[in-house]
Amino acid sequence: MLRFVLQRLLATIPLLLIVSLLVFSLVLLIPGDPAFQLAGEDATPEEVEAIREAMGLNDPVMVRYVRWLGGVVQGDLGTSLFSDQPVLDVLLERLPVTLSLAVTAILISLAIAIPAGIITGTRPGSLADRVVTVGSSVGLAVPNFWLGLMLVLLLAIRHAWFPATGYVPISDSVSGWWAHIVLPAFTLGLAAAAILTRQLRGAMVDVMDQDYVRTARAKGLPERAVTVKHAFKNAAIPMVTILGVQTNSLLGGTIIVEQIFGMPGIGQLAVASVFTRDLPMIQGVVIMAVVVAVLVNLLVDVSYGYFNPKVRPK
Amino acid sequence: MAGPLLDIEGLNVDFLTDQGWVTVVRDVSLSVAPGETVGLVGESGSGKTITSLSVMRLVPDPPGRITGGSIRFDGRDLLTLPERAMRQVRGNDIAMVFQESMTSLNPAFTIGDQIAEAVRHHLGLGRRAAVDRAVEVLDLVGIPAPRDRVDHYPHEFSGGMRQRAAIAMALACEPRLLIADEPTTALDVTVQAQVLELLRSLQQRLGMAMLFITHNLGVVADVCDRVSVMYAGQVVEVADVVDLFEAPAHPYTEGLLRSMPQLGVRGEPLATIPGNPPLPWAMPEGCRFHPRCPYATDACRSGAPALTERGGGHFSRCLRLAEIELTGAV
Numbered sequence: 001m002l003r004f005v006l007q008r009l010l011a012t013i014p015l016l017l018i019v020s021l022l023v024f025s026l027v028l029l030i031p032g033d034p035a036f037q038l039a040g041e042d043a044t045p046e047e048v049e050a051i052r053e054a055m056g057l058n059d060p061v062m063v064r065y066v067r068w069l070g071g072v073v074q075g076d077l078g079t080s081l082f083s084d085q086p087v088l089d090v091l092l093e094r095l096p097v098t099l100s101l102a103v104t105a106i107l108i109s110l111a112i113a114i115p116a117g118i119i120t121g122t123r124p125g126s127l128a129d130r131v132v133t134v135g136s137s138v139g140l141a142v143p144n145f146w147l148g149l150m151l152v153l154l155l156a157i158r159h160a161w162f163p164a165t166g167y168v169p170i171s172d173s174v175s176g177w178w179a180h181i182v183l184p185a186f187t188l189g190l191a192a193a194a195i196l197t198r199q200l201r202g203a204m205v206d207v208m209d210q211d212y213v214r215t216a217r218a219k220g221l222p223e224r225a226v227t228v229k230h231a232f233k234n235a236a237i238p239m240v241t242i243l244g245v246q247t248n249s250l251l252g253g254t255i256i257v258e259q260i261f262g263m264p265g266i267g268q269l270a271v272a273s274v275f276t277r278d279l280p281m282i283q284g285v286v287i288m289a290v291v292v293a294v295l296v297n298l299l300v301d302v303s304y305g306y307f308n309p310k311v312r313p314k
Numbered sequence: 315m316a317g318p319l320l321d322i323e324g325l326n327v328d329f330l331t332d333q334g335w336v337t338v339v340r341d342v343s344l345s346v347a348p349g350e351t352v353g354l355v356g357e358s359g360s361g362k363t364i365t366s367l368s369v370m371r372l373v374p375d376p377p378g379r380i381t382g383g384s385i386r387f388d389g390r391d392l393l394t395l396p397e398r399a400m401r402q403v404r405g406n407d408i409a410m411v412f413q414e415s416m417t418s419l420n421p422a423f424t425i426g427d428q429i430a431e432a433v434r435h436h437l438g439l440g441r442r443a444a445v446d447r448a449v450e451v452l453d454l455v456g457i458p459a460p461r462d463r464v465d466h467y468p469h470e471f472s473g474g475m476r477q478r479a480a481i482a483m484a485l486a487c488e489p490r491l492l493i494a495d496e497p498t499t500a501l502d503v504t505v506q507a508q509v510l511e512l513l514r515s516l517q518q519r520l521g522m523a524m525l526f527i528t529h530n531l532g533v534v535a536d537v538c539d540r541v542s543v544m545y546a547g548q549v550v551e552v553a554d555v556v557d558l559f560e561a562p563a564h565p566y567t568e569g570l571l572r573s574m575p576q577l578g579v580r581g582e583p584l585a586t587i588p589g590n591p592p593l594p595w596a597m598p599e600g601c602r603f604h605p606r607c608p609y610a611t612d613a614c615r616s617g618a619p620a621l622t623e624r625g626g627g628h629f630s631r632c633l634r635l636a637e638i639e640l641t642g643a644v
């Protein structure tokens with residue numbers, strides 16, 4: 001297993017190199033001149049030029065890339081142009097917010113999708129099935145910014161059941177954390193819940209027709225053991241793949257959701273950095289996103305082996 | 315002899331198809347005495363699997379439904395048993411081995427898990443004891459190194475070994491009746507013979523009764539005491555295995571015997587029954603076999619024959635039973 005994980009990690013190195021090139025070329029593509037930005041409105045061209053020289057912006061591109069990459073590998077993502085803090089520090093400070101948002105969103109989507117998928121997949125055509133099918137269409141159709149705003153208006157502003165914005169670290173207060181996280185996590189996870197429900201329902205319908213389900217029944221097992229144990233473990237195989245894809249798009253969704261709920265996470269940082277043309281910070285955000293995506297995919301592959309022994313490394 | 319262990323009477327099973335409700339099993343009666351092996355023979359689609367699934371009350375519903383008859387097991391009518399009590403029967407009193415071991419074992423769980431599960435459920439053994447029992451039955455069915463093999467997944471077994479494991483799973487709770495639905499059809503010939511031999515010796519050693527489903531009469535001769543022949547959802551002949559081969563009492567059985575490769579004359583083309591079995595929604599009037607029967611008369615086209623005894627526990631569903639001379643295999 002450890003070897004499998006290491007192999008997978010090694011295999012991502014070329015990918016990471018390509019990404020680093022792309023990230024680096026962001027500097028060249030993004031409109032606006034960071035030196036100009038830093039110097040302020042009233043700076044003379046000479047002052048701007050001096051800053052540019054000091055930042056190494058006048059060196060050849062390759063030199064700048066290698067210098068930058070060397071730093072990145074050692075964890076030096078540069079310094080924020082905006083706050084003068086090391087980019088890595090800022091990222092690490094904000095990462096828990098985004099991670100707890102994303103992880104809670106995934107857990108919520110699974111908590112909805114697994115029972116809903118099992119119930120509907122074992123009773124296709126039933127009332128419950130039709131209700132859930134309509135529900136998942138709605139869940140898919142509703143854009144998450146709209147859902148987020150509605151939840152804030154209704155549950156946070158009108159009824160004040162939840163705080164409208166902000167974030168409390170779980171280490172400060174678990175209940176405070178939960179109160180702040182539940183609405184944004186639900187907003188973020190709803191689309192994934194809808195997709196996973198549909199996917200699991202379809203897989204369950206297929207699996208329930210399989211011979212081994214009949215075998216399980218022929219053993220005299222209660223129907224619950226037949227569906228929850230025998231059928232679900234097989235139906236979960238395609239779901240794990242979808243879950244990986246959904247996790248990636250859900251991480252993208254944190255940008256909007258953090259914005260709506262005023263959460264000081266990576267997503268909000270990304271938006272703010274684009275507005276302030278804080279290039280090192282933008283690069284850091286992208287690198288972090290890629291690293292997280294790689295780890296998520298690795299996790300998916302590993303759990304795939306749990307559900308499907310045929311692909312388990314020997 | 316004591317009363318039958320399994321006694322099916324007048325079983326009817328309907329299915330909802332594109333053509334509406336059709337009866338795929340019609341008035342089937344069948345019995346198995348304790349310790350006896352009964353063969354259920356017939357072409358594909360004749361209703362063998364549906365009959366045996368009815369005994370387990372596992373006919374897929376929808377689209378299927380048992381619409382009549384009784385299935386007595388040890389005196390109790392299984393068809394009126396509450397589901398909960400029925401679950402106590404499945405896997406414990408009556409166990410089943412299916413045709414395709416590749417698909418009938420769950421690919422996501424180890425062989426040991428799948429055996430131990432039934433044992434824990436029915437016999438209430440703890441985890442450790444259930445695994446020991448799994449090892450014991452794997453050993454019983456001749457799987458080498460059973461201690462290691464319990465932790466393997468179905469895809470790590472060969473076809474023959476998988477079917478042995480499926481048999482071990484069925485035997486784990488010492489059922490009194492084993493239903494084997496074409497247990498060797500998916501295997502290659504040498505492995506077929508081994509698995510058959512295994513089933514026969516286990517049946518004798520454990521003294522259980524067996525309902526053995528096959529479309530191969532040669533296999534019937536090897537393992538069965540008595541045979542029921544099914545055609546188009548009906549039982550058309552019931553006989554002791556020797557009687558059936560020596561003196562078949564139904565033209566369909568005669569046709570089946572003639573088409574056995576083991577009995578064909580070398581150099582002559584193998585005889586086959588002309589035509590195809592009827593579809594459930596287009597059953598012929600009168601005797602269901604008449605369109606393919608070389609002995610059919612006008613009477614066969616209009617009158618539906620009943621299953622009648624010719625003597626000595628030998629039954630046949632043929633109007634012309636007394637008039638025609640059928641040839642056996644020996």
Ligand SMILES: Nc1ncnc2c1ncn2[C@@H]1O[C@H](COP(=O)(O)OP(=O)(O)OP(=O)(O)O)[C@@H](O)[C@H]1O
Pocket residue numbers: 329330331338356357358359360361362363364365374377529594
């Ligand atoms: N799920 C189903 N839906 C509709 N009809 C079915 C279904 N299952 C079985 N049948 C019909 O019931 C009839 C009997 O099927 P059954 O499977 O019992 O045949 P069999 O004798 O076991 O054949 P085989 O040798 O191919 O296994 C067939 O005509 C089949 O078309």
Ligand SMILES: [Mg+2]
Pocket residue numbers: 362363364495
């Ligand atoms: Mg069958």
